[in-house]
Amino acid sequence: MVNHSRARNVALEQALKQADLTYEQAAAAVRVVAAEAGELLRTNKAAVGHWVGGLRPKPQTATYIAEALSRRLGRTLRPSELGLCDPGQDRPVEELGLALGADPVDVLRQIGEADIHRRNFLTGAAYSVAAAALPLGIDQAVEYQQRAKAGHTRAGDAEIAAVRDVVDMYTRIDERHGGQHGRSAVVQYLRSDVADLCRSTFATDEHRREALGAAACVAYLCGWKAFDAGEHGLAQRYYLQSYALTKEAGDDLHGAWILRIMAHNGMDIRQPQATLDLADAALARVHRRVDPTTEALFAVTRARALAHAGRGSEAVAQLRQAQDLVLRGDEQALPFWAALWGSPRATVASHTAKTFRELGDHSNAERHYSVSARSRGQDGREHQRITALTLAAQGREQAAQGHLEQACGTWRHSLDMFTGVRSARATGEVHGIRRQLKVFERRGVRAAAELDERARSWQLAYA
Numbered sequence: 001m002v003n004h005s006r007a008r009n010v011a012l013e014q015a016l017k018q019a020d021l022t023y024e025q026a027a028a029a030v031r032v033v034a035a036e037a038g039e040l041l042r043t044n045k046a047a048v049g050h051w052v053g054g055l056r057p058k059p060q061t062a063t064y065i066a067e068a069l070s071r072r073l074g075r076t077l078r079p080s081e082l083g084l085c086d087p088g089q090d091r092p093v094e095e096l097g098l099a100l101g102a103d104p105v106d107v108l109r110q111i112g113e114a115d116i117h118r119r120n121f122l123t124g125a126a127y128s129v130a131a132a133a134l135p136l137g138i139d140q141a142v143e144y145q146q147r148a149k150a151g152h153t154r155a156g157d158a159e160i161a162a163v164r165d166v167v168d169m170y171t172r173i174d175e176r177h178g179g180q181h182g183r184s185a186v187v188q189y190l191r192s193d194v195a196d197l198c199r200s201t202f203a204t205d206e207h208r209r210e211a212l213g214a215a216a217c218v219a220y221l222c223g224w225k226a227f228d229a230g231e232h233g234l235a236q237r238y239y240l241q242s243y244a245l246t247k248e249a250g251d252d253l254h255g256a257w258i259l260r261i262m263a264h265n266g267m268d269i270r271q272p273q274a275t276l277d278l279a280d281a282a283l284a285r286v287h288r289r290v291d292p293t294t295e296a297l298f299a300v301t302r303a304r305a306l307a308h309a310g311r312g313s314e315a316v317a318q319l320r321q322a323q324d325l326v327l328r329g330d331e332q333a334l335p336f337w338a339a340l341w342g343s344p345r346a347t348v349a350s351h352t353a354k355t356f357r358e359l360g361d362h363s364n365a366e367r368h369y370s371v372s373a374r375s376r377g378q379d380g381r382e383h384q385r386i387t388a389l390t391l392a393a394q395g396r397e398q399a400a401q402g403h404l405e406q407a408c409g410t411w412r413h414s415l416d417m418f419t420g421v422r423s424a425r426a427t428g429e430v431h432g433i434r435r436q437l438k439v440f441e442r443r444g445v446r447a448a449a450e451l452d453e454r455a456r457s458w459q460l461a462y463a
Contacts, residue, residue, distance in 0.1 A: 008052065009051060009052050011081065011083040012065075012084065013052045015069050015077065016048075016052070016069075018073060019069055023052075024044070024045040026068070027044050027047060029069075029071075029072065030048075030064050030065055032068070033126045033127075034061070034126070036126060036232040036269055037064070037125055037232065039124055043061075051065070051084070056085065059085065060121075060124060062084035063079060063126055064126055065082065065084060066079045066082055066084065067127075069082065070130060071271070074273075076130040096110055096122060097237030097238070097240060098128055098240065099131075100135065100243070101244075104219075104241045104242075104245050105195050105198045105215070108190060108215075108238075108245075109191050109195050111234075112191030115222070115234065116187055116188060116191070122233075122234055123231055125231075126233045127233045127235075127269060128233065129266075129271055129274065131240065132262060132265075132266055132271070132274040133274040133277065133278075135240070135262070135281075136277055136278065153201065154202075154203070155200035155201070155211065156203055156207050157207070159197055159200070160207065160211050163197060163214040163217075164214055164336060167217045167221060168340060170182050170185075170186050171340045171341065174221070174228075175383045175384070175386060176384045177422065178385045178421040179225040179228025179423050180225070181422055183229070186218065186221055186222055187225075190218045190222055194218050209249040209250060210249075212245050212246070212251075213245070215245050216243075216245035216249070216254060216258070217242075219238050219245060220258065222238045223235040223261075226238060228424060228425055230424035230428075236262075236265065239258060239262050239265065253285065253286055253289060253290060253335065254335070254337050256281070256283075256298065257337050259279075259281055259285075260278070260279065260282040260301045262275075262278050263305055264301060267308055267354075272309070275308060276305040276306065276309045279301045279302040279305035283295075283301070291330060292325040292326070292330075293329025293331055293334060294333070294335065295325050296329060296344060297338060297344055299322035300319065300322035300347075301351065303319045303322055303352070303355050304355045307355045307356075307358040307359050315359065316359075319352055322348055322352070323348065323352070329344070331343070331345075342386070343375050343376060346372045346373075346375035347372075349368045349371040349372035349375060350368070350369065350372040353368035353369040353390075353393065356368060357397065362401050365393075365397045366394055369391075369393050369394035369397060370394055373390045373391055384420075384421060385426070388418045388421060388426065389414075389426065389429060391410055391411070391414035392414040392418075392429040392432075393429075395408075395414060396436070399436055399440075404445045404448075405447060407440075408437075408440070408451050409447070412451055414429075414433070415455060418430065422462060427459070430459060434456065437449075437451055437452040438452070
């Protein structure tokens with residue numbers, strides 16, 4: 001930390017009081033934000049005391065502090081407002097991609113450039129709760145127009161089909177081997193070929209809209225890969241600009257899909273403040289405008305968001321609707337942007353399990369995780385990453401019910417599936433499995449020691 005001033009930081013002190021946080025609680029909140037950005041901080045209550053006493057943290061840490069207090073207080077705070085830097089010295093580059101209204105193609109070029117070169121201001125950016133709700137007000141706040149500058153290259157069906165084929169190929173690789181395989185290639189493809197396609201001259205406006213929609217799929221895939229690497233602030237920026245591309249294309253249904261993704265993103269990292277509003281808006285846009293199978297994917301998202309909001313009975317009722325929809329629907333009717341990610345029935349089962357887990361119903365959560373894993377094929381190899389993660393979660397629910405030997409058997413299968421998978425989420429799951437196996441060993445579960453050694457070997461090879 002750099003000491004710019006020894007005057008007591010009254011602004012930070014008052015913000016902590018308003019947030020009703022002790023120094024120890026504040027330190028923990030800052031560590032959580034940093035972890036979401038992929039940085040392991042050792043911040044403790046002594047460090048918070050030093051900041052209040054006038055020591056200024058590093059600029060990146062200051063952004064984590066501001067985000068942690070923004071979440072707690074429900075309003076956006078910048079480091080300068082907390083006395084963590086001088087007025088006007090907030091880092092504007094931190095805001096790259098956290099706005100809607102600028103030309104999304106240009107913004108994605110910049111994000112891709114920073115991602116390719118692993119520039120820490122972006123790869124280490126914190127997830128912003130305030131930005132999560134941006135799409136909900138966009139129709140009133142921003143008037144989108146057809147702003148893409150036509151270039152000299154002409155493009156049409158063949159060029160759009162090529163982008164879709166590339167997205168499909170890399171999504172299949174992701175589903176089998178994890179998000180870190182081919183990541184830099186996808187980002188490079190977005191910032192060069194895909195951005196150039198969006199600047200082409202098209203014979204019809206329909207071609208232009210389809211090109212923007214295909215670009216939105218690539219941007220979303222880049223965001224997904226960032227999420228799978230634990231870089232949640234970067235993922236959020238890709239998602240926001242993917243949404244902006246769907247607005248440019250005038251495609252409300254595709255835009256609703258990105259709202260759905262953003263809702264899941266917030267729930268997955270335990271920041272559900274805007275997720276129910278996002279899920280509500282997404283489902284409202286597609287209701288009776290898409291086939292039942294597609295609508296089921298939106299309905300189960302809303303069910304999960306209701307569970308996070310503490311509205312359990314409504315969540316269960318919404319689950320029933322989602323399950324009815326997916327059974328009535330035809331998987332062949334899914335639009336391209338929804339069909340990329342495998343079996344809708346497996347997806348609905350997985351999010352049903354997550355909903356029951358949030359409600360504390362471990363038995364139902366286990367059952368639906370099992371259904372999801374079986375729905376992905378005989379051996380699950382085509383969707384190896386998600387099947388492995390699903391099995392790891394199923395084992396966790398078995399353990400929560402005291403079925404320790406059964407949990408070990410499920411985790412053994414999960415570890416088999418994790419072979420060759422490169423993903424921060426896989427690393428986190430295996431770490432969690434080992435943590436629980438230590439408890440099992442103390443309880444005399446015979447399979448635990450051997451399984452823990454296998455998990456340790458996996459960490460040495462892939463973590």
